[in-house]
Amino acid sequence: xxxxxxxxxxxxxKEWAKLAFVLALCCPQVARASKREPYIDRLMAxxxxxxxxxxxxxxxxxxxxxRIGQGGTSIIDEPDYFLxxxxxxxxxxxxxxxxxxxxxxxxxxxxxxxxxxxxxxxRWSYLSRALGIRNQDLPPIQCKSLDEFLGRLRYxxxxxxxxxxxxxNPASLFGHSFLKMHRMRGKGEADQPLLxxxxxxxxxxxxDYSLLYPFKGLLGxxxxxxxxxxxHRKIQEYNNFESRDLWEFDLKLTPDxxxxxxxxxxxxxxxxxxxYYVHQNCSYVMLSLLESAAPRLQLTKQFQIYAVPSDTVxxxxxxxxxxxxxxxxxxxxxxxxxxxxxxxxxxxLRLERLxxxxxxxxxxxxxxxxxxxxxxxIDAALEYFDFTEKLAGARTADKYFDLRQKLLLKxxxxxxxxPPLPDxxxxxxxxxxxxxxxxxxxxxxxxxAGGFVDLSWRPALQDISANAVGYQQQMEVKFLDITVRKxxxxxxxxxxxxxxxxxxxxxxxxxxxxxxAWSFGFGGEDGFGFGAEAAHMRSFVQWxxxxxxxxxxxxxxxxxxxxxxxxxxxxxxxxWHAGPRIVAGMIYKVSSRLKLLARAEAARYFNPDPIDRVExxxxxxxxxxxxxxxxxxxxxxxAVSEITLGVRQYF
Amino acid sequence: xxxxxxxxxLLVACSSTFAMAKGDKSKKVKxxxxxxxDESGQESSDDSATKPQHQDYDAPWGMAGxxxxxxxxxxxxxxxxLAVSVLKGLPYLGSTDSQTSGITSGTSNxxxxxxxxxxxxQRTFVTVNLASLVKESSQGxxxxxxxxxxxxxxPHTEFAQFSQRRYGVIYQDQNPDLVLANYIxxxxxxxxxxxxxxxxx
Numbered sequence: 018x019x020x021x022x023x024x025x026x027x028x029x030x031k032e033w034a035k036l037a038f039v040l041a042l043c044c045p046q047v048a049r050a051s052k053r054e055p056y057i058d059r060l061m062a063x064x065x066x067x068x069x070x071x072x073x074x075x076x077x078x079x080x081x082x083x084r085i086g087q088g089g090t091s092i093i094d095e096p097d098y099f100l101x102x103x104x105x106x107x108x109x110x111x112x113x114x115x116x117x118x119x120x121x122x123x124x125x126x127x128x129x130x131x132x133x134x135x136x137x138x139x140r141w142s143y144l145s146r147a148l149g150i151r152n153q154d155l156p157p158i159q160c161k162s163l164d165e166f167l168g169r170l171r172y173x174x175x176x177x178x179x180x181x182x183x184x185x186n187p188a189s190l191f192g193h194s195f196l197k198m199h200r201m202r203g204k205g206e207a208d209q210p211l212l213x214x215x216x217x218x219x220x221x222x223x224x225d226y227s228l229l230y231p232f233k234g235l236l237g238x239x240x241x242x243x244x245x246x247x248x249h250r251k252i253q254e255y256n257n258f259e260s261r262d263l264w265e266f267d268l269k270l271t272p273d274x275x276x277x278x279x280x281x282x283x284x285x286x287x288x289x290x291x292x293y294y295v296h297q298n299c300s301y302v303m304l305s306l307l308e309s310a311a312p313r314l315q316l317t318k319q320f321q322i323y324a325v326p327s328d329t330v331x332x333x334x335x336x337x338x339x340x341x342x343x344x345x346x347x348x349x350x351x352x353x354x355x356x357x358x359x360x361x362x363x364x365x366l367r368l369e370r371l372x373x374x375x376x377x378x379x380x381x382x383x384x385x386x387x388x389x390x391x392x393x394x395i396d397a398a399l400e401y402f403d404f405t406e407k408l409a410g411a412r413t414a415d416k417y418f419d420l421r422q423k424l425l426l427k428x429x430x431x432x433x434x435x436p437p438l439p440d441x442x443x444x445x446x447x448x449x450x451x452x453x454x455x456x457x458x459x460x461x462x463x464x465x466a467g468g469f470v471d472l473s474w475r476p477a478l479q480d481i482s483a484n485a486v487g488y489q490q491q492m493e494v495k496f497l498d499i500t501v502r503k504x505x506x507x508x509x510x511x512x513x514x515x516x517x518x519x520x521x522x523x524x525x526x527x528x529x530x531x532x533x534a535w536s537f538g539f540g541g542e543d544g545f546g547f548g549a550e551a552a553h554m555r556s557f558v559q560w561x562x563x564x565x566x567x568x569x570x571x572x573x574x575x576x577x578x579x580x581x582x583x584x585x586x587x588x589x590x591x592x593w594h595a596g597p598r599i600v601a602g603m604i605y606k607v608s609s610r611l612k613l614l615a616r617a618e619a620a621r622y623f624n625p626d627p628i629d630r631v632e633x634x635x636x637x638x639x640x641x642x643x644x645x646x647x648x649x650x651x652x653x654x655x656a657v658s659e660i661t662l663g664v665r666q667y668f
Numbered sequence: 669x670x671x672x673x674x675x676x677x678l679l680v681a682c683s684s685t686f687a688m689a690k691g692d693k694s695k696k697v698k699x700x701x702x703x704x705x706d707e708s709g710q711e712s713s714d715d716s717a718t719k720p721q722h723q724d725y726d727a728p729w730g731m732a733g734x735x736x737x738x739x740x741x742x743x744x745x746x747x748x749x750l751a752v753s754v755l756k757g758l759p760y761l762g763s764t765d766s767q768t769s770g771i772t773s774g775t776s777n778x779x780x781x782x783x784x785x786x787x788x789x790q791r792t793f794v795t796v797n798l799a800s801l802v803k804e805s806s807q808g809x810x811x812x813x814x815x816x817x818x819x820x821x822x823p824h825t826e827f828a829q830f831s832q833r834r835y836g837v838i839y840q841d842q843n844p845d846l847v848l849a850n851y852i853x854x855x856x857x858x859x860x861x862x863x864x865x866x867x868x869x
Contacts, residue, residue: 207824211797211815249797249815257799392807399803408799411844428806429835434828435807 056154060116063148070109074143074312078281079108080290080305083318092297092305094240095288100133115140116148122156135160139280139309163283170214172279174199174341175270177303178215179330179447180255181262181348182489184522189259190494191478192326192447194300196307197248197265198279210265210344211249216282218243218302220292234294241292241302243285256348257409262444263346266330269339270311278310296322300329307333314339325453325477327487334448343446349408350527351443353400357528358439359393365528368394372401372529377423388431395428396435401529450487451644451667453477457500459650459663465551468505471513471661475499481521481604482614482648483665484640490571491523495538502543512554516540523565523576534565534576536600545586547628548656555586561600575603582620594624610640630655644668786867790819794851795844802839808832820855821866830854830861 069075079091091105098104100118104111118133119141134141135158144150176197183189195217202208220239222230233239255261270278290302301324304316316332317324334340347355360368367386371377371394383391402421406414414421457473475498479488498516503509519538526532537560545553561580567573583595602616613636620630636650644667651660794801797812804810808828817827831838838850855861855868862868 207814209815209818211811212818247793247796249793249812253796253800396807399806403799403803411795411798411842413799413842425802425806425839426836429808429832432808432832434809434832437809 057117057120060148060150061113064112064116067147069144069147070112075108075112077305077309077312078139078143079111080309081108082305084321092290093288094291098288115144119144119150120155123158130160130162132158132160134158135163137284138163139277139284142277142280166283167279170198170279171201172198172275173201173272175268175275175278177266177268177330177333179264179266179326181264181444182492182494183259183261184489184492184520190520194303194326194330195251196303211247211252213248215246215248215251216243216306217246217251218299234292237291237293237297239292240289241299242287242289243282245282252346253409256346257403258407260348260350260404260407262348262351262442264447265344265346266334266340266448267342267344268333269341274311278306281306281309296320296324298324298326300324300326304329304332323476327447327450328453331448331450331452345440345442347438347443349400349404352438353397353404354443354527355438355441356393356397356400358441360397364390364394368397369529371398372420377420379427388433392428392431392433392435395424398424399428405530444489445486447487449643451484453667455665455667457663457665459661461659461661463657463659465549465657466504466507470503471500471663473498473500481523482612482636482638484610484612484646486609491525491565491574493519493521495519512541512543514540514542523574525565525567525574534563534578536561536578536580544654544657545584546655547630551655551657553586553588555584557582557584559583559598561598572606573603577601582622584622589624591624591626594622594628596620596622596627612638614638791844791848793819794848798842798844798847801847802842805831805835805839820851820868822855822861822868823864826861826864830858
């Protein structure tokens with residue numbers, strides 16, 4: 018029988034069909050490619066039509082600040098954070114790369130968590146809703162780690178926390194802020210704030226604590242990173258170790274915003290951001306993070322040049338309808354103050370005897386003091402140990418180790434519960450305080466030169482003449498405080514005074530605790546010399562140490578500081594000068610709005626002939642609004658008298 | 669402990685708090701790694717001194733909860749904001765395990781089993797808050813005591829009273845590991861507490 022070959026075209030069709038079948042089985046993405054390409058094009062077209070790349074939400078998710086001149090550049094320096102090669106600078110390119118990433122199949126051989134939908138769930142949440150992308154239209158993926166993260170950490174609220182001004186460290190002078198994420202609790206279960214988490218942003222400072230530190234901090238020489246801690250750690254750090262009051266501002270965010278914040282925290286992970294102490298610091302980044310979760314908020318826009326932590330807290334707290342509660346968490350020192358308030362004078366004496374004794378005499382201690390009295394006194398003693406020994410973490414007392422152990426045992430043996438600390442904050446709410454920057458104007462008359470106008474400006478922070486609400490009562494921090502003067506009968510403006518930095522602490526004593534007043538400052542001033550000679554400009558560095566005393570209600574405070582002054586006046590023949598200086602002053606708070614101040618200063622500079630400086634000053638300050646005060650000031654310095662009437666506006 | 673090394677690098681919270689209980693210098697804590705975590709954990713268990721050595725104590729703050737790269741560790745007298753931060757060298761996405769990890773009270777998810785998880789959480793909480801717990805236990809009240817009751821799964825009021833009543837036994841050595849062991853032993857020994865505490869033992 019003759020062999021009849023099959024028709025060649027049939028063979029060809031069969032072979033191609035087999036090949037197509039194998040391809041479809043092995044590489045489904047190849048088979049579907051033809052469908053997907055138009056899909057990404059459609060998505061991009063829709064995104065362009067909606068101008069998503071320019072939307073506020075997208076820009077905020079990329080951390081592109083509303084700063085003048087910033088363009089579309091993100092503050093995030095981490096290259097891996099961006100999916101497009103130039104994603105940091107081009108929001109549209111990043112959007113396109115993100116959409117490509119969304120529809121890509123999950124790569125084999127690598128962990129599913131590397132898929133863009135796993136890496137950037139906040140972007141997925143936003144873009145999928147905006148563009149109507151449905152999960153079922155895309156290749157299935159698994160985000161194991163993300164699912165665990167979201168399953169374990171369920172938050173329902175967010176608070177902004179302000180850690181109070183800290184005088185013992187220049188970097189903390191202006192306070193610190195971070196976010197607290199409230200763990201979701203079951204119905205009827207009480208909050209456990211200590212078990213909540215906080216999101217913090219801080220700089221990674223080199224271990225060698227060099228002189229370059231402030232400069233690197235100012236110039237962005239450090240990387241900043243996000244971190245997530247249990248709140249109880251931060252309480253130990255701030256409340257107990259550094260003894261700083263914490264203020265917690267509960268924020269009214271929608272459930273979607275809280276969830277987006279959580280997703281943003283996930284996305285940011287280890288992303289690094291250049292840390293600039295002045296304008297891109299912990300507080301500014303916290304605001305940016307809040308805005309990324311809740312784009313409806315306008316928080317960072319007002320911080321174009323610099324961001325003082327207390328101002329950033331006010332920016333949030335003063336947003337209408339945002340606060341749902343404000344809570345105060347006293348520092349170790351404040352807890353001691355609050356426990357002291359519960360003591361009668363006799364109990365305070367009892368406390369002092371107890372602390373001073375090498376070996377506590379419990380027979381004497383319990384005499385005429387029932388168990389409630391004993392508990393009050395021991396509770397105050399325990400806070401005294403906490404504060405003076407900086408008891409935090411697993412640290413135990415050093416100086417008072419034995420005494421504390423005995424008192425703890427004694428206290429437990431009393432078998433009664435301590436009452437909670439009274440709701441009577443020792444510091445005041447930061448959002449009630451005036452804004453950090455000020456501009457001031459004053460009209461005045463001087464005995465030597467006639468009428469003049471003073472103009473003042475200061476970016477931060479507080480001086481003792483201003484209303485202390487929202488600030489520490491006995492603190493002064495003046496940064497770049499400048500006053501220029503125009504005399505009516507002289508041409509041109511003249512610098513009157515410049516405080517590059519001036520810090521004063523008038524901390525008063527507490528029972529068993531001795532505090533010293535101190536001050537340090539450097540800058541420049543006009544009017545150096547004596548009498549008719551008082552017309553020289555000089556630069557100076559000065560410091561002082563002394564004491565401050567106050568009435569119990571802190572309405573009246575008097576202080577004195579003794580120190581030295583070292584300066585240079587280039588217009589004098591003998592330009593260098595140095596000498597002792599003494600300052601004494603008093604502050605009387607007549608009411609919540611009116612403050613009276615008096616101050617006297619005497620100094621003798623040797624260069625080598627002595628130049629005396631004697632200055633007396635009295636002023637009254639009337640606060641008429643949170644951000645405005647009027648003031649009258651009479652001053653006599655080195656035989657030259659002047660009077661000024663001025664107004665200050667904080668902003 | 670070897671298992672922990674594989675699971676996550678981040679027993680930072682656990683390890684550093686152990687280190688701090690020993691009074692280790694910050695440098696010791698700073699170079700934390702899974703290995704260091706292992707070692708310091710080991711050391712802490714051997715440390716049964718009545719009075720922990722804290723002369724060289726640096727604030728333990730800033731151990732990032734397990735899960736984030738940066739660990740912030742503060743040197744003595746340094747500020748908290750510009751604190752020392754240690755990049756642990758984890759690749760951005762390679763660390764997703766650790767990103768998820770440890771975020772519940774600092775240690776969770778460093779370990780996989782519930783028991784280990786609870787134990788690590790209890791240990792971390794007691795170590796980080798020991799000074800506060802000592803005080804509040806003697807006073808029979810306080811937020812730290814409430815939080816510990818929560819972690820132990822005990823009713824709050826009863827737990828506070830129990831802590832005060834058994835203070836002398838539980839806190840006879842103020843070492844975190846011993847305090848935790850004492851708590852577990854004493855809770856188990858007291859029938860009413862043993863039956864009402866869900867996560868002890």
